[in-house]
Amino acid sequence: MRSERDFLGEVYLPDKAYYGVQTLRAVTNFSIxxxxxxxxxxxxxxxIKxxxxxxxxxxxxxxxxxxRAIVQAADEIMAGKWHDQFVVDPIQGGAGTSMNMNANEVIANRAIEILDGLKGDYQLISPNSHVNMSQxxxxxxxxxxRIATVRKAAKLNxxxxxxxxxxxxxxxxxxxxVKVGRTHLQDAVPITLGQEFKAYADALGRCIRRLEQAAAGLKEINMGATAVGTGLNAEPRYIEEVVRQINFLTGDQYAPAANLVDATQNTDALAGFSGALKVCAVTLSKIANDLRILASGPRCGINELYLPALQPGSSIMPGKVNPVIPELVNQVAFQVxxxxQAVTMAAEAGQLELNVMEPVLAYNLFNSLRILTNAVNAFNYKCIQGIQANKERCRENVERSLGILTALTPHxxxxxxxxxxxxxxQTAKPLRQLLLEKKMMTVEQLEAILSPEEMTKPGIAGKEYMALACRTGSTLNGHCQQTPD
Known part of the structure; x- marks a missing residue:
């Protein structure tokens, strides 16, 4: 054991610990x-250090x-060493002071060792005076x-x-x-399964662009602002140089905030990024809902899709397989x-020169990024890539649907x-059968109008065929579809 002292008194720590007195006090106070x-x-x-x-x-x-000793200690942490020495709880009072001091103390004590000193000898290297200098x-x-969020966002994207x-x-x-389209959960006009899936791809493309734009807004930072944004104890040359150093180390382009007071008070950019995450989660959940509906059954549901069978779905019903990955995506979306909402409340709760709620804001933001990234990965590799179409069922549903009448209405x-x-x-007869029985259409006319290519593209289905019928004197039940020459 070794002892360390702050203005509140003396504490004892394990000698092997790289964290110090302020970290230990935080561990004692914040077990959340x-x-x-x-x-x-x-x-x-x-x-940053x-x-x-x-x-x-x-x-x-x-x-x-x-x-140089501080830089070497920081390099070791960036390489993955000493992470077990970061022991504070993510949710804490003090606006993150305990997180900052945890880093300062670990780096200081490791730098002391590099200079052949003993941990806790803060006369040699001080967590506050040296590691936290100008900060x-x-x-x-x-x-x-912001740096952590930008990096996590890149992985999610x-x-x-x-x-x-x-x-x-x-x-x-x-x-x-070709399958039945559905609005209000009722049969509508036909659509192709490919058109539905292309819509999902494009919706995700918007999510990516939205997140990229929101992440770009996080690249304005307040280094050099120090306590309240006035830059007290930070030399102007340091403020310019520290941002240059951050850009060199990240390989990214961060910029000093135009107004350091504003950047220290307000967390609206982080709230905006969280909002983009929420919209992404909503989009993914909607897609997951669609897939669950389309795969429902297999005997008594829609059953137009086959989802990969990953595990038995019931402890009591033999042979049951559930859409577990779409269900997972739904639940992750709910959490995000x-x-x-927690991020929103934290961003709103800042007062005057500082938002002291940033720990809970960061905790929830990082949690959203982590679980959403994992859920998207599972959705892709454990569900979407293995989806198959039940083509027979899709065709059967189109034949039975009254939605195809919309294609016949112009004729x-x-x-x-x-x-x-x-x-x-009333009769449960297929539309094709009724149309042929009433001699409202011929087989050839039906095939022309109700072909997949005709029903799933803009325009009047069968327009060219019916125009030819008009010109040759073969009208359709008194209707002649006129087309310009």
Missing amino acids: TGHRLCREFITALAL KASANANMKTCLLSETVG STNDVIPTAI RELAALAESFDEKAAQFRQV IGND IGYENASLLAKEAL
Whole structure:
């Protein structure tokens, strides 16, 4: 054991611990979620500490000996070492001071070791005076949240792009599969399964663009703002240099906020990004709902799709298989929507010069990014790529549907079509049979009008065929579809 002291008194820590007195106090005070800081956030904190040390050395505020030791310790953390020493709970009071000090203390004690000192010898390297030089929790934590969010968002967008590509591939595979379209959960005009899947792909494309735009808004950071945005204790040369160092280390293009006071007070950009995540979750949930409906059955439902069978679906009903991945996507979407509400409340709850609710904001934002990324991956590789069309069922439903009457209306008139629909419902006879029995159409005319290509594209189905019939004197039940020469 070793002892450390702050202005509140003395505490004892395990000698092997790289964290220090302020971290231990936070662990004692904030035992809330049972979770620790995520890897990307820890890495972002270390990156900021390295960038700050480099900037402080370049502006001659920090000695090369101390600065290089801090940089080496930060490099080790960025490489994945010492993450077990970040022990504070993600939800905490103090606007993230405990997170910042956890990083400061781990880096300081490791840098002390690099200089052959003993942990806790803060006369050699101080967590506050050296590692936190020219900084405050109030610029470090918001910047770390943004860097971690941008990196997590890039991973999510890669998964979304792969999912959209899978939907595009299925759209091409199913382009000739004609099925019943449905509005209000009632039969509507025909559509191809490929058209439905292409719509899903395009909706996901909008999600990707929306997230990219929202992430771009996070690249304005408040490093150098220090406590309230005035930049007290941060040299102007440091403020310029630390952003340059962050860009070098991230390979990205961050910019200093035009108004550091505004950037320290407000978290609207993070709330906006969370809103984009919510919309993405809503879109994914809607798609999952559609797939569950289309795959319902197999004997007594719609059964137009076959989803991959992943596991037995019941502990009591033999042979039952459930749509577990779409159900998973629905539940993740519900959680993301709830997380967004927490982010919204946290963004609203800032007062005056600082939003002290950023820990819970970051916790929910990171949770949304993590679970949504995992859900999109599962949706793609465990569901969408293995989906098959039940072509026979799709064809059967189209034949039985009254929706095809819409394609016939321009040729036989709305009134006749309505009477046919009523009779078909009363007699349970197929529309084709009734049309032929009443000699309202020939087989050739029906095939021309009700062909998949005609019913699933813009225009009047069978227009060219019926125009030819008019010109040759073969009218259709008194209707002649006129077309310009």
